[in-house]
Amino acid sequence: TQDPLANHRNQFALPEGVIYLDGNSLGALPHATRTRVQGVVAKEWGDGLIRSWNAANWIDLPRRVGAKIAQLIGAESHEVICADSTSINLFKVLATALRLQASSRDRKVIVSERTNFPTDLYVAQGLVDLLGQGHSLQLVEFDEAAAAIDERTAVVMLTHVNFKTGAMHDTPALTGRAHEAGALMVWDLSHSAGALPVTLNKADADIAVGCGYKYLNGGPGAPAFVFAAGRHLSAMANEPFAQPLAGWLGHRAPFEFDPDYRPAMSIDRFAVGTPSILGLSALEVGVDTVLAAGIDALRAKSIALTELFIRIVEAQCHGVALESPRNVQHRGSQVCFSHPHAYAVMQAMIARGVIGDFRAPDILRFGFAPLYVRYADVWDAAKCLHEVIAGSEWQRDEFHLKAAVT
Amino acid sequence: TQDPLANHRNQFALPEGVIYLDGNSLGALPHATRTRVQGVVAKEWGDGLIRSWNAANWIDLPRRVGAKIAQLIGAESHEVICADSTSINLFKVLATALRLQASSRDRKVIVSERTNFPTDLYVAQGLVDLLGQGHSLQLVEFDEAAAAIDERTAVVMLTHVNFKTGAMHDTPALTGRAHEAGALMVWDLSHSAGALPVTLNKADADIAVGCGYKYLNGGPGAPAFVFAAGRHLSAMANEPFAQPLAGWLGHRAPFEFDPDYRPAMSIDRFAVGTPSILGLSALEVGVDTVLAAGIDALRAKSIALTELFIRIVEAQCHGVALESPRNVQHRGSQVCFSHPHAYAVMQAMIARGVIGDFRAPDILRFGFAPLYVRYADVWDAAKCLHEVIAGSEWQRDEFHLKAAVT
Numbered sequence: 178t179q180d181p182l183a184n185h186r187n188q189f190a191l192p193e194g195v196i197y198l199d200g201n202s203l204g205a206l207p208h209a210t211r212t213r214v215q216g217v218v219a220k221e222w223g224d225g226l227i228r229s230w231n232a233a234n235w236i237d238l239p240r241r242v243g244a245k246i247a248q249l250i251g252a253e254s255h256e257v258i259c260a261d262s263t264s265i266n267l268f269k270v271l272a273t274a275l276r277l278q279a280s281s282r283d284r285k286v287i288v289s290e291r292t293n294f295p296t297d298l299y300v301a302q303g304l305v306d307l308l309g310q311g312h313s314l315q316l317v318e319f320d321e322a323a324a325a326i327d328e329r330t331a332v333v334m335l336t337h338v339n340f341k342t343g344a345m346h347d348t349p350a351l352t353g354r355a356h357e358a359g360a361l362m363v364w365d366l367s368h369s370a371g372a373l374p375v376t377l378n379k380a381d382a383d384i385a386v387g388c389g390y391k392y393l394n395g396g397p398g399a400p401a402f403v404f405a406a407g408r409h410l411s412a413m414a415n416e417p418f419a420q421p422l423a424g425w426l427g428h429r430a431p432f433e434f435d436p437d438y439r440p441a442m443s444i445d446r447f448a449v450g451t452p453s454i455l456g457l458s459a460l461e462v463g464v465d466t467v468l469a470a471g472i473d474a475l476r477a478k479s480i481a482l483t484e485l486f487i488r489i490v491e492a493q494c495h496g497v498a499l500e501s502p503r504n505v506q507h508r509g510s511q512v513c514f515s516h517p518h519a520y521a522v523m524q525a526m527i528a529r530g531v532i533g534d535f536r537a538p539d540i541l542r543f544g545f546a547p548l549y550v551r552y553a554d555v556w557d558a559a560k561c562l563h564e565v566i567a568g569s570e571w572q573r574d575e576f577h578l579k580a581a582v583t
Numbered sequence: 584t585q586d587p588l589a590n591h592r593n594q595f596a597l598p599e600g601v602i603y604l605d606g607n608s609l610g611a612l613p614h615a616t617r618t619r620v621q622g623v624v625a626k627e628w629g630d631g632l633i634r635s636w637n638a639a640n641w642i643d644l645p646r647r648v649g650a651k652i653a654q655l656i657g658a659e660s661h662e663v664i665c666a667d668s669t670s671i672n673l674f675k676v677l678a679t680a681l682r683l684q685a686s687s688r689d690r691k692v693i694v695s696e697r698t699n700f701p702t703d704l705y706v707a708q709g710l711v712d713l714l715g716q717g718h719s720l721q722l723v724e725f726d727e728a729a730a731a732i733d734e735r736t737a738v739v740m741l742t743h744v745n746f747k748t749g750a751m752h753d754t755p756a757l758t759g760r761a762h763e764a765g766a767l768m769v770w771d772l773s774h775s776a777g778a779l780p781v782t783l784n785k786a787d788a789d790i791a792v793g794c795g796y797k798y799l800n801g802g803p804g805a806p807a808f809v810f811a812a813g814r815h816l817s818a819m820a821n822e823p824f825a826q827p828l829a830g831w832l833g834h835r836a837p838f839e840f841d842p843d844y845r846p847a848m849s850i851d852r853f854a855v856g857t858p859s860i861l862g863l864s865a866l867e868v869g870v871d872t873v874l875a876a877g878i879d880a881l882r883a884k885s886i887a888l889t890e891l892f893i894r895i896v897e898a899q900c901h902g903v904a905l906e907s908p909r910n911v912q913h914r915g916s917q918v919c920f921s922h923p924h925a926y927a928v929m930q931a932m933i934a935r936g937v938i939g940d941f942r943a944p945d946i947l948r949f950g951f952a953p954l955y956v957r958y959a960d961v962w963d964a965a966k967c968l969h970e971v972i973a974g975s976e977w978q979r980d981e982f983h984l985k986a987a988v989t
Contacts, residue, residue, distance in 0.1 A: 190629040199633045206629035211621070214861070218620050222802055223596040223612035227605045227938060235803060262856025264830030265671060272713065291842055296831035296856065299844040303829030307678065307713070316842070341840075390857065396628055397641060397860035423709030424670035425702035434747075434943055436697055436722070438705040450668025450702065451796065454803035455620070455861040532633060537840055 182478050185470050186549040189394075196554045196561075198533040200546030201340075201368060201511050204394030210462045217458045229454075238457040239400075239426075239448055245464045246393070246402050249472050250366060250385070251376035256404055258444045259389065259457055263367055263401040266386040267300040267334075269420050269447055270403060274332040274361040274384055275304075275312070276419045277412060281359065284331035288360070291316040294340045297365055301334060319344060323354045330360040337375065338368035338509030341536045343483075343501040345369070345509050349380040356381065367391060370402075371467045372510035372546070373476040377404055384409065389456075392510070392546055394463030400456045403447040414442055424449030470548055478547035479510040482555055486512050486543065489559040494566055500540060511544040522565055524576035531561045588884050591876045592955040595800075602960045602967075604939040606952030607746075607774060607917050610800035616868045623864045644863040645832075645854055649808055651870045652799070655878050656772060656791070657782035658810050664850045665795065665863055669773055669807040672792040673706040673740075675826050675853055676809060680738040680767040680790055681710075681718070682825045683818060687765065690737035694766075697722040700746040703771055707740060725750060729760045736766040743781065744774035744915030747942045749907040751775070751915050755786040762787065773797060776808075777873045778916035778952070779882040783810055790815065795862075798916070798952055800869030806862045809853040820848055830855030876954055884953035885916040888961055892918050892949065895965040900972055906946060917950040928971055930982035937967045 189205040191197060197205060221233040230236050244254035260266065271287065278284045287301050298316070305312040317325045319339065326333055333355045338345045348364060355362040364385040369375050371392030377385060383406055389399030413419040417440050425431045426448040429439045440446040467475065487499060490512075497514040516522055516539060523535040534542040543558065565571050595611040597603060603611060627639040636642050650660035666672065677693065684690045693707050704722070711718040723731045725745065732739055739761045744751045754770060761768040770791040775781055777798030783791060789812055795805030819825040823846050831837045832854040835845045846852040873881065893905060896918075903920040922928055922945060929941040940948040949964065971977050 190625070192630045192632070195632070197632060203628075203633045205632065206624065211624050211629075214620060214624055215617070218612065218617050218802070218865075219596070222609075223617075224598045226598070226601070226603060226611065227609045227940075228933075229803070261667065261671065262830070262858075264832075264856035265667065265828065268828055293842075294831075295834070295837075295840050295842055295844075298842050299829040299831060299834065302844050303824050303827045306824040307827040396624070397635070398857045398862070399859070401856070418709050418712040421709045421713040422671065422674055423705040424668070425700075425705060428701070428705065431701075434701050436699075436701055436704050438701075438708050450670035450807070451804045452668075453805070453859050453862045455865060456804070456859045459624075459861060527634075534633075 180478065180552060182470055182474055182547060183551070186551065188466050189549045191549060194530045196531045196558050198531065198543040198545065198550065198558060200549070201391050201544030202534055203390055203397055204392060204463060204546060205549050207394055207462050207466050210396065210459050213458055213462050214455060217455060235454050238454065238461070239452050242457055242461045242464060243402055243444065245461065245468060246370065249375070249467060250370055250404065251374065251378050252404050253378065253407060256407055256444055257402055258447050259400045259402045259460065260448050260452060261401060263365070263386055263388045264296045264300055266401050266403045267297055267365065268304060269422050270363050270384040270386055271301055271304050271332060271334065272421045273419050274363055275308070276416065277361060277409065278331040281331070283329060284359070285311045285313060286329045287314045287332045287334055288322060288325050288330050289314060289316055289334040290319050290322055292319050292339060292341065293336050294365070294367065297334060297336060323351060326355055326358045326360055328358065330358055332361050332363055334363040334365070336365040336367065340368055341540055341542065342513050343509045343511040345507050348375065348382065352380045352382055368509055372479055374472045378406070382406060389460045392467070393460065394466055395460030396456070396463065398456070399460045399463070400453055405444060405447065410444060413446065420446050422449045426450060466548060475547045479545055480505050482545040482547060482550060482552065483508060483510065483512050485552065486545065486555045486559060489556065490514060490562060493559060493563045496566060497541070510547065511542060514541045515539045516541055516566070518571055521571040521576040525565045525571040526561055528576070529561050529565070531558050586884065586958060588876055588880055588953060589957070592957065594872050595955045597955060600936045602937045602964050604937065604949040604951065604956065604964060606955070607797050607950030608940055609796055609803055610798060610869060610952060611955055613800055613868050613872050616802065616865050619864055619868050620861060623861060641860050644860065644867070645858050648863055648867045648870060649850065651867065651874060652776065652808050655781065655873060656776055656810065657780065657784050659784065659813065662813055662850055663808055663810045664853050665806045665808045665866065666854050666858060667807060669771070669792055669794045670702045670706055672807050672809045673703055673771065674710060675828050676769050676790040676792055677707055677710050677738060677740065678827045679825050680769055681714070682822065683767060683815065684737040687737070689735060690765070691718045692735045693720045693738045693740055694728060694731050694736050695720060695722055695740045696725050696728055698725050698745060698747065699742050700771070700773065703740060703742060729757060732761055732764045732766055734764065736764055738767050738769055740769040740771070742771040742773065746774055747946055747948065748919050749915045749917040751913050754781065754788065758786045758788055774915055778885055780878045784812070788812060795866045795869070798873070799866065800872055801866030802862070802869065804862070805866045805869070806859060811850060811853065816850060819852065826852050828855045832856060872954060881953045885951055886911050888951040888953060888956060888958065889914060889916065889918050891958065892951065892961045892965060895962065896920060896968060899965060899969045902972060903947070916953065917948060920947045921945045922947055922972070924977055927977040927982040931971045931977040932967055934982070935967050935971070937964045
């Protein structure tokens with residue numbers, strides 16, 4: 178009752194009997210999204226048809242939603258655009274960063290962390306393989322990134338908050354270290370945007386990407402976003418293929434149907450093909466729910482939720498070990514515990530209506546989306562974990578069957 | 584009344600007072616899409632939350648919708664997947680085709696047509712610039728592609744039906760010519776899939792892409808699709824980065840969170856990031872409307888509609904010249920006329936409720952989506968064109984203002 182954000186939960190359509198601790202994987206549905214999507218489908222598409230690109234301003238949606246996300250990540254509105262998926266955007270920004278470093282002929286290494294979300298690593302592997310010519314990806318442990326940056330480093334690619342442990346990097350310190358060594362810094366904000374304040378421009382950040390369907394509540398497979406600092410957009414002005422995924426909506430004048438690519442002089446150059454209007458419309462509503470609460474208030478509640486959860490679980494549950502940083506300054510909005518039977522334990526919890534995630538090999542992952550997770554949920558989830566571990570239900574066969582997606 | 588497809592129009596929510604001849608730009612809304620999207624949002628996302636990746640089979644949607652599209656383009660169900668945008672998919676398939684040709688060291692040229700849809704050219708320009716090392720894009724006129732293919736050609740990239748004139752290439756002949764010269768063939772089916780039968784495997788096609796929001800009625804910015812012939816999927820088996828946009832959903836086992844990319848051995852390797860579930864769900868309904876009518880019946884009606892339109896317009900309208908092929912065997916499902924005041928004429932027609940397209944510099948473009956365009960619409964549209972040209976309303980200032988998107 179003392180939670181200043183308590184009423185914000187009413188914006189969401191959460192099912193009865195469920196405690197949802199997986200908003201870091203797929204954010205919950207805002208009620209307003211249903212109305213918005215219905216309107217986009219029936220009125221804008223059905224009645225407006227092709228006219229809605231102008232009349233309903235579909236053409237501006239990628240920039241308009243980007244400008245809203247900019248407020249959450251410490252960027253200027255003209256530095257962010259929504260487009261494609263996080264993976265595709267990673268390819269764009271890594272290739273762009275390497276291009277911006279092309280004059281330094283001995284800088285061909287992308288430094289990243291072995292425990293990064295795999296798609297980040299795959300995209301980098303695909304890119305260095307495509308480029309050849311000595312480009313490579315160097316993987317280090319989570320805490321070793323700063324030490325690994327040297328005069329051969331072209332780009333440092335790190336995820337702000339780790340997808341598994343919730344461990345959080347120090348963005349200003351690492352960005353500073355990269356710049357000191359002459360490298361560019363690419364941040365993946367997938368597990369931080371919408372959950373905690375990110376201060377890209379204050380950290381002098383270069384380029385970043387992030388996900389729309391986690392804490393931004395954009396819906397399954399929502400469009401992702403790209404940030405590029407204004408100074409880099411200027412530097413790219415005379416390099417038409419600095420961003421190599423050259424599509425018509427990244428052209429300066431897409432509707433002139435010019436056979437030669439002339440890139441937009443703005444963040445639009447990170448646009449490629451025709452954007453998903455259903456996806457962007459749902460994402461806009463999701464981002465609005467975050468803006469309405471305020472990112473500082475969300476972080477304050479997130480800290481309180483995760484601190485409380487750790488305290489109760491450690492007091493009550495046997496056989497679990499905290500795998501997230503204990504210091505909240507180094508932790509995002511999720512808490513992970515290891516347990517030798519983590520997979521089955523999580524399946525048993527889900528069967529009781531407490532939805533978290535299993536991550537191989539032995540991680541129980543609990544996300545605390547502060548917009549809709551209540552303090553009472555923390556107590557109930559910890560009690561559920563205690564009961565499942567203390568009892569024998571996790572031993573039932575059904576909780577050991579692996580589904581296609583876990 | 585004698586149109587065997589007349590009832591299929593009832594599947595669509597077309598606004599009163601509008602004759603819609605722009606289904607080649609954005610297909611109309613099927614009624615069933617509203618219900619489907621509402622269900623996906625409220626039930627699958629809202630109630631199911633993260634569980635819907637398994638419970639609602641979201642994870643299979645890209646392949647399931649791809650298998651349906653396969654039926655329309657003469658492919659096997661395991662050869663097609665839905666993903667990303669047409670532009671992004673073009674990058675994937677061009678890079679893949681160049682990779683498959685990498686052993687032929689003197690083949691570094693992509694041959695395409697100057698009048699191709701610009702995004703196709705931009706993507707190719709971005710790719711050859713990224714690769715360097717002698718790769719280049721050679722542009723020729725529409726009818727010169729066959730003659731331009733030689734021993735330096737790695738890939739021929741053509742759009743089956745031209746976005747502006749509706750002129751249609753002979754897919755078997757050009758594919759055969761490319762193969763004869765040792766080149767691979769990339770087809771863009773954006774203006775043919777869903778409007779006319781495409782026979783990829785019969786033509787021994789290699790790789791293709793296409794658009795979901797035109798004749799497939801998938802909605803604004805719907806996901807696009809990729810086809811790769813089974814023999815190429817096998818050939819790529821030992822080349823992890825043959826498709827260089829390496830994302831987690833192209834991995835053989837995405838949920839093992841392996842830090843090393845090991846590509847799927849199937850068409851899945853053209854998947855990259857998390858797909859748009861709203862977009863794919865709407866696209867599935869759109870594709871179902873095409874399958875229900877049958878692609879041969881659609882082609883027969885499309886031919887009749889375009890023949891009729893050409894005949895009436897040429898008999899009644901002054902100052903227009905047919906820019907589409909007169910021979911229906913060489914024409915897709917659209918008809919273009921040039922007129923010196925095409926922009927204003929089209930604006931005046933739109934104001935009267937007949938929605939076609941203007942394409943620079945002087946083209947009036949009319950798309951005949953045979954699923955919902957009626958023979959009566961052909962008469963009424965031609966009458967409207969006649970009246971606008973014969974009268975003076977096109978001279979009104981309001982019809983000369985250019986909107987953001989035309």
